[in-house]
Amino acid sequence: MMENNKNIIKTILYDNHVNLGAKMVNYSGFYMPLQYTSSLIEHMHVRNYAGIFDVSHMGKxxxxxxxxxxxxxxxTTNDxxxxxxxxxxxxxxxxxxxxxxxDLVIYKISKEKxxxxxxxxxxxxxxxxINDHINKKYHNIELIDTSRKYSLLAIQGPLSLFYAQKFTNISLEEICFYHFKIGEFSGxxxxxxxxxxxTGSKGVEIYVSNENVKKIWNDVLKIKKIIPCGIASRNSLRLEMGYRLYGQDISENITPVEAGLSWIIKFEKEFIAKRILQKQKKEGKYKRLISFLVEEKNKIPRQGHLLVDENEKTIGYVTSGSFSPVLKKGIGIGYFFKNQKEINSVFIIIRKKKISIKxxxxxFIKINH
Structure with a gap:
């Protein structure tokens, strides 16, 4: 059984998840809660109220x-x-x-940290x-892996700031999107x-030492309007926003130009492989990320499904697909093999049936932060 596999890492909150009835699965080498009730309930609760996720598996x-x-x-590509x-x-x-x-998020703690x-x-x-490049040129830089020393919680949803405010004197509404503060939370x-x-919904992420994460988790869940959520709903939530998932939508074989991430490529600065990406963008000869809806009821796109033209010639493939609880239809992202600007009709093959996509x-949905 999976629980006997000693190579799978448990987050500090593993027992908490089990006690809450979570279905635990191996996700990227970590025991993670797939869901506590159902992914649909958890998804909609985050869109309408607030949920809390344990995402301590992330590297720090x-x-x-x-x-x-x-x-x-x-x-990196951004400036x-x-x-x-x-x-x-x-x-x-x-x-x-x-x-x-x-793909990563970088927090500027200070000028040199x-x-x-x-x-x-x-x-x-x-x-x-990173260490290879430090050793080549930047000998006065230190990279410290704190992944196993710190935990990460995400409180997400339109009411998340209202409820999270009960635990801190820091004005959460005054923290702008993609900004942060360091201070006291839940004592x-x-x-x-x-x-x-x-998730795309309003929210905060909490970085805290392992010895203190259980207190914050338990305190937050005393608020009945906040429910624990698993990686299944986290996946459908991120897909509604079109956020790429590493290992599915992006990889070392895909460039940020191909992945539709040109907005985080700043060509006015120098960076590794800059000339390659400039050439790729200029020539336009690359596979292209696309996004689509499946209007036909009960037809859900999944990773690996093929995309074809009206003559059933394969022109692309799906990298992420799911049912959107908000739109109540199938949604997906994937790639065309070529940067084809004009294709009149595109279809997806689901269970050997050719189905029209839009x-x-x-x-896929608009949300205010």
């Missing part, structure tokens, strides 16, 4: 030293010089061919890539409170 690096910003600037202390930035770490090693949140599946890979000092999240722009 501290990068510090005089030239820390220079190193991040070189290895870190545009943010100030107390701000966060979404970016991606790329290889020397322009492929996405990982940064918190970098990475995907759990990429912790060791990212660490090696715990030195907690990083960030206006970020992976191309739409992301996000």
């Amino acid at each position: 690096f501290i990068l510090k030293g005089k030239h820390s910003e220079d190193l991040i600037q070189y290895l 870190l010089s545009k943010i100030k202390t107390g701000q966060a930035q979404y970016s991606c770490l790329i290889n020397d061919k322009g492929g996405i090693i990982d 940064f918190l970098i949140i990475v995907n759990s599946i990429n912790i060791e890979k990212n660490k090696k890539w 715990i000092k030195d907690v990083l409170i960030s206006r970020t999240g992976y 191309m739409v722009k992301l996000p």
Whole structure:
């Protein structure tokens, strides 16, 4: 049985999840709650009220030293010089061919200190890539992996700030989107409170030491309008916003240009593989991320489904698909093999049946932060 696999890591809150009746699964090498009640109930509760997620499996690096910003600037595509202390930035770490090693969020703690949140599946890979470049050129920089020392909670939903405000004197409404404060939360000092999240709904993410995470988790769940939510609803929530999932929608074989992430590529600065991405964008010869709706009832797109034209010629594939509880229809993202601008009719093959899809722009739903 899965519970006997000693290689799977338990978060500090594992027992809490089990006691709450969560169905536990192996997710990226961690025991994670898939759902507590149902993914549909949890999804809609986050969209209408508030839910709390344990996302402590995420990697957490501290990068510090005089030239820390220079190193991040070189290895990532976004422009870190545009943010100030107390701000966060979404970016991606790329290889020397322009492929996405990982997508990440960078928090500027001070001029020479940064918190970098990475995907759990990429912790060791990212660490090696960054350390290799430190050893080559930036010897006065230190990379510290705090992934197993700190936990991460996400409180998300339109009422999340209202309820979370009960636990802190920091004015959460005054923290702008992608900004953060460090202060007291639920009586715990030195907690990083960030206006970020992976659901698209209003919310905060809480970075806290392992020894204090249970208190915050238990205190927050004393509020009956906040329910615990699992990775199943987190996935459908992120997909409604069109957020890419590493290992499905993006990988080292896909560039940020192909992934529709050109908005986080700042060509006015120097960075690794800059010339490759410039050429790719200029020539337009690349596969293209697309997003679509399935209007036909009870037809849900899934990863691996093929996309075809009216002559049933395969022109692409689905990387993420799900039922949207808000739209009450199937939604998906994927890629065309070529950057085809004009295709009159696109179909998806579901159970050997050709079904018409409607191309739409992301996000699938609009939400105010």
